[in-house]
Amino acid sequence: MKMEPITATPLLRVDNLTKRYGSRIGCADVSFDLWPGEVLGIVGESGSGKSTLLSCLAGHLTPDEGQVIFDTAGGPRDVLRMTEPERRRLSRTDWAFVHQNPRDGLRMGVTAGGNVGERLMAVGARHYGDIRDRATDWLGRVEIAAERIDDRPTAFSGGMQQRLQIARNLVTGPRLVFMDEPTGGLDVSVQARLLDLLRGLVREMGLSAIIVTHDLAVVRLLADRLMVMKSGRVVEQGLTDQVLDDPQHPYTQLLVSSVLQV
Amino acid sequence: MIRVSNLSKTFTLHNQGAAAIPVMEGATLTVASGECVGLTGASGAGKSTLMRMIWGNYLAASGSIKVGDTDVATAEPRQIIALRRATLGYVSQFLRVVPRVPTLDVVAEPLRVLGAPADEARSHAATLLTRLNIPERLWSLSPTTFSGGEQQRVNIARGFAHPYPALLLDEPTASLDAANRETVLALIEEAKGRGAAILGIFHDEGARARVCDRLVDVTAFTPKAVA
Incomplete structure (x- = not known):
């Protein structure tokens, strides 16, 4: 039996992460914990800051403020304060990044x-x-x-x-996988197969994952928890089915009610 | 096993003039291990709302919802995830699955999540599907292509795959023929027999009379201002 015990240490602890592009906000004051074996979905429309956030977390962009504490083999470390070789090593061993476009x-x-x-x-x-x-x-x-x-x-x-x-x-x-619209640009039938594959891998390998997408159907099937972003800020977060079935924030209510039913 | 006290719920519709609609007030009930409690009340009285609040996909405005040692009303998402994995099962009226996944794997999934080996989980799933009269030639197909009654039975098989100590059943016998209805009632009786605490909504009065030990009328929890 591979039961994930409820551990005391999150795999990733993000604290007040902020990235500005000049006077514009990329993402601001983002804080959350990700626990081992958990899949976190980040949704929001284009320009909401979800890809900026993912890039900051994965070390592709340097945020202006905040902390990204990863539970490394040697204990929790602030990724943003690691040396470049340390971070590169981490991104090869413990992390993975799945791009929307496989060519990337x-x-x-x-x-x-x-x-x-x-x-x-x-x-x-x-x-x-x-x-x-x-x-x-x-x-x-x-x-x-x-x-x-x-x-x-x-x-x-x-x-x-x-x-x-x-x-x-x-x-x-890896222990943590970042995914940027992993099923975007694929036919729906191919998407379904990929979703099933990802779910199986997450379960069997005990992976944690952060998935950025604008597709609410994808997060409902894949993510345990959901974070909704608008204008660079997190407006709502919680259990995936709670956020989708009983959204609290005006923007989330609009987002959920805008989905076409099939 | 399930202990709901003084629970209230309000929906705020921000895109409709921020209308605040109180839908529940002072909801209180308990379900002991080995007991089946039926929720009654007219359509719209809040039976499904109460059930969803216990499942955790509807937020409580105030009050507490203890399932075992977890208070769903205040628990962290990861605590609710753990609760749903091992302790609390839910058979909703709708089957929601990843498209193209074979029925056998859909039913085996709750056991796989708990770490059971694939063949063991599948063989248990096969037993349940057989009992619920889903022909073996359909097991390798996705249930999304099935009839309403077949989907309902797949949903029930999945809900009963793991012996959850607490179980929520939303109309489990709706749209079933006599033989399948009998199987579902037997599954409920077996679950009670092994000590599961069951909370159910049954419009089927015969089913209700047979499996429910007590009834709770949710009309008592309708906010006074609305009633």
């Missing part, structure tokens, strides 16, 4: 196997046979046939590219 997260000129193997080599794997075996195993887990291992991602469909990106990111067994 894959090396398009390298084979599928190479894309997965590269991540392993970055954390020290050297034995060619082992690397290839693990790459094959991961291609199977994301439902890419083993005989496609030597094909380049340019020969893959959009859905396959996205699954390959997920394999490349998860092969090193």
